[in-house]
Amino acid sequence: MKPINKSGLHTLYLLMIVEGLSMLGTRMTSMSIGIWLYHSTHQTTPILWIALFNELPAMLAGSIAGIVVDRLPKRIVLLLSDTGQAIGSALLVMSLWFGFFSLPLLLTIVFFQGICAMFQSPAAQTVTALLTSEEQRDRVNGIRETIFPLAGIIAPALVGLLYTPLGITGIVILDGITFLVSTIFLLTLRLPDEMKEKLILDQEKVALRDIVGGIVFMFQNRLLGLVAYVGVINFLLNGTLEMVVPYVSGASGDVGWGISFVLIGMNAGAFVGALIVASIGHFRDRIKTMSQGYVMTGLMFIVFAMAKDSIWLGIALLLLMIPLPVGNAMLSSHLQSVVPSALQGRVFAFVYQINMTSSVLSFFAMGPLVDRVLQPAAAKGELSWFISFVGDQAVSGIVILYLAAGTVITTVSLTVMILRRK
Incomplete structure (x- = not known):
């Protein structure tokens, strides 16, 4: 097997940094919404509904998402996923600003973002395989595994620091900015599979x-x-x-x-x-x-x-x-x-x-x-x-x-x- 050149690893590490920023923003939003909802409703059930609606798309249609990941260029899948989640954050901010926020709307947005996220995880895994050699994968996957606990450590501290001055709206805006940064980075990126893959619309019926x-x-x-x-x-x-x-x-x-x-x-x-x-x-x-x-x-x-x-x-x-x-x-x-x-x-x-x-x-x-x-x-x-x-x-x-x-x-x-x- 040919070794992957250093530029491929550098690209992958940059992707991980962007992924980490997006995850940090998502966890900050999740915590802030949980705090805000509990103080607004004094109930824990809506918080559990949010977690369920976010994971429901992957439970019901995860395998179908895999077909899209296999047929589309991976960068396009990641780009569409981040763009969709950014749109969800923007809609949530607008609902808070203009006063039409409701729990059903929140659950709809969370469900939509869950649909976007179910494409992101398998696409990120395939990109890792694409840009690493056999000898590099354990180390790279180990580095990737640091993202979630790091976000778990940093997010509560940032929410504690920023929730009072910025409020729920400010935290959600920061989350949207992280998705925007990821989207801009993906627009400038090219991956090796883009010369080989064809759009799903050009292929035979699934x-x-x-x-x-x-x-x-x-x-x-x-x-x-x-x-x-x-x-x-x-x-x-x-x-x-x-x-x-x-x-x-x-x-x-x-x-x-x-x-x-x-x-x-x-x-x-x-x-x-x-x-x-x-x-x-x-x-x-x-x-x-x-x-x-x-x-x-x-x-x-x-x-x-x-x-x-x-x-x-x-x-x-x-x-x-x-x-x-x-x-x-x-x-x-x-x-x-x-x-x-x-x-x-x-x-x-x-x-x-x-x-x-x-x-x-x-x-x-x-x-x-x-x-x-x-x-x-x-x-x-x-x-x-x-x-x-x-x-x-x-x-x-x-x-x-x-x-x-x-x-x-x-x-x-x-x-x-x-x-x-x-």
Whole structure:
């Protein structure tokens, strides 16, 4: 394989910087809207609806987005995605300025931006494969994995600094500016695939085989099991990690610096994990590395469930989070290496669709499981044998969930490692 020249890597790193700015603006807007909506309505349900409507397009039509990514030049896909999201931000600003804002309008805008975003993720993955060699991908994907935790650290600080002087409108304008910067950069960019690709309108009508082409390839090359494995891990992680704040406050009794320390550890762990991948640069067995990391995550879930002091809770959560960006980077590099370029859009879109679906199902399942099943059972003494082990506390239901999730993640990951040896 020919090495990718340095100009290709420079282009990719510039794309990552622009992507990071867009993500930072998006997270600032999300936090600001959440604050503004809660103070306006004193309800949390609208905030949950926003998250659902943003992820719904990828859940329902992610595979179709992959066809577009495979047929159109990747720069055009990214350009249209950023332009669409900028239009959504502009419409939101106008609604706030001219007084026609409403929750249905907000959900419509969020849904539209979710449609744009579902094209962006698979397109960005295919661009990484296009501009990197096999030896460079682990490091590049590791660097990409630093973007999300960095945005998670910086966005709250900026919102705290800017929300009062700028208000919700000012924050949304900043978000729109980040998309505008990305759009201008993409207008000046040219990628290698633009000389080879034809517009989707010039090609034959999309057939069923086009939609399932990526899935068929994954089935034939034993990749569906890997995607299902990652989907199960995502299902067990997302809903449970959303309970960190109530769990820490209930387990330690510390609602001040203790929660802040634990949340900092959470973001720091993800950032450290991404830095580890970027520093090492190349891994011989990516799936083994990913599975070993998930074993560590499962074990740390159990430690996190048993810890009571805020310091130990923060340390356990930091160690729990480190393997997650490692696993994401390993999966991306593996698929970028084994999937033909003509199918990468569909494969990454399908993986994105599975991850979004498992995440949303986790959000819907884990809360009611704790509130309606585990915690009431613990309160009624139906799990006395278990309570004698974990202790009788207000968050016993969450403790049981964490122990179960950690056990399943560890067991499934060890099973994957054993099966790969055969």
